Amino acid sequence: MTLQTTAIVLAAGKGTRMKSPLPKILYPVLGRPMIHWVIDALEKIGVTRKILVIGYEADMVKAELANRTGIEFALQEQQLGTGHAVQMAAPLLSAADQSVIVLAGDSPLVQASSLQRLLSHFESGQFDCLLGTLHKDNPFGLGRIVRDSAGSFSKIVEQKDATDEEKQITEVNMSTYAFRTEALLWALLRLSNQNAQGEFYLTDCPAILRNAGNRVEATAVLEPCESLSINTQEEALLVEAKMKEMGYPCAS
Numbered sequence: 001m002t003l004q005t006t007a008i009v010l011a012a013g014k015g016t017r018m019k020s021p022l023p024k025i026l027y028p029v030l031g032r033p034m035i036h037w038v039i040d041a042l043e044k045i046g047v048t049r050k051i052l053v054i055g056y057e058a059d060m061v062k063a064e065l066a067n068r069t070g071i072e073f074a075l076q077e078q079q080l081g082t083g084h085a086v087q088m089a090a091p092l093l094s095a096a097d098q099s100v101i102v103l104a105g106d107s108p109l110v111q112a113s114s115l116q117r118l119l120s121h122f123e124s125g126q127f128d129c130l131l132g133t134l135h136k137d138n139p140f141g142l143g144r145i146v147r148d149s150a151g152s153f154s155k156i157v158e159q160k161d162a163t164d165e166e167k168q169i170t171e172v173n174m175s176t177y178a179f180r181t182e183a184l185l186w187a188l189l190r191l192s193n194q195n196a197q198g199e200f201y202l203t204d205c206p207a208i209l210r211n212a213g214n215r216v217e218a219t220a221v222l223e224p225c226e227s228l229s230i231n232t233q234e235e236a237l238l239v240e241a242k243m244k245e246m247g248y249p250c251a252s
Contacts (some may be wrong), residue, residue, distance in 0.1 A: 003098040003123055008089045010175070011035060011105030012055030012076040017232050025105040026064055028235055030243055031251030033064055037108035041073075044112035045119065047101065051092050053085040066240040082175070083191045090188055093181055099123075099183055102177045102202065107229045108175070109239055117221040118178055128183035128214035129206050131156075132176035134222035140163045142227075143173040143203060145218050153210065153218040156203045173203065174222055174229075178192030183209055 015024025025035040035052075042050055048070045054061045055076040055209060065071050074089040086102060093100065101119065118132040131153065133145050143156045144166050156173045157166050179187075187205040195201070210216040225246065230236045244250075 001004075003119075004096055004194050005047055005101055005119060005178075006049040006051060006093065006097040006108050006181075007042050007101045008074075008100055008102045009035070009038060009042075009050060009052045009105045010082060010085050010102070011052045012079060012085055014079075014108070015106070015231070018230075018236075019233065023054075023061055024230075026057075026061065026170035027230070027236060028050055029108045029230070030248055034108040034230060034236075035065070036062075036068075037248075038103065038105055038110055039065075040066060041110045041112040041115060042101075043070075045116045049097070051089045052105065053089050055079055081193070081197070082202035083188065083204060086184070086202055087188050087191070087200065088249065089187055093185065095145040095181075097181045100179045100181050102175070102179065103174045104229065105203055106231070107174075107226065109225045109228050109242060111226060114222045114226060115176075116217070118176065121219050121221065122178040125132045125217065126215065127178070127217055128180045129187075129216040130178045131173060131206060131218040132178070132222050133171050133173060133220045134227055135170045135222060135223070136172050136227050137170065139170055139172045139177055142248050144169040145171040145173060147171075147218075153216055154181065155207045155210075158203075171218070171220060172227070173218075174226060175202070176222065176226075177202070177206075179205075183214055210227075 011025045026033040077090045122130040146154045148154045187208045191200045
């Protein structure tokens with residue numbers, strides 16, 4: 001990793017479907033709040049500056065991470081979408097932050113090796129935005145990666161908006177991105193909430209950049225296990241089982 005890379009971790013959600021009083025990212029996985037596994041992966045690839053976008057029970061999250069180094073916090077008081085979350089972190093970015101990796105805080109199976117591949121490809125290709133994707137046999141509910149006739153990235157289409165043909169696409173978006181910082185800040189200013197949910201979506205940023213002539217691509221560098229994120233306690237058990245299978249240490 002030659003560029004100075006900062007991470008923005010989306011970690012503001014309440015996680016209502018978890019049916020737990022804890023903020024979602026503090027729900028324990030293998031005996032540790034799941035956010036620690038995400039931070040571990042970033043530190044393994046040398047990302048020293050990590051901006052966590054927090055919201056629900058923000059003070060509880062800050063207390064849990066008080067002993068971790070290189071953590072800064074951006075507050076998202078209202079959850080107005082993933083794009084809005086990154087907008088809350090934008091004022092903390094500076095010219096020293098040459099590139100930004102954005103990922104979700106509820107994905108404890110994120111692999112350091114995958115993030116390293118994403119950043120290596122990002123740097124070697126001099127992209128403005130590179131999406132880390134994977135292929136999933138049953139992609140129901142996930143955003144599909146639509147490519148043009150030349151095989152290059154065209155857009156992300158969500159399940160509810162996908163045509164029958166697009167629903168057959170197996171390459172999916174897993175909310176793992178690398179951006180040139182200047183390009184990300186430019187795109188964030190152009191996000192719109194004119195959609196059914198009235199929210200600002202980070203998924204719109206790649207298309208905004210591509211349509212403006214910036215270099216945007218998607219690459220399937222993520223592992224199959226990284227398709228397992230956590231929205232319910234049942235999914236947390238599935239992730240724990242997979243982590244045990246892969247030899248992750250259990251917290252004592």
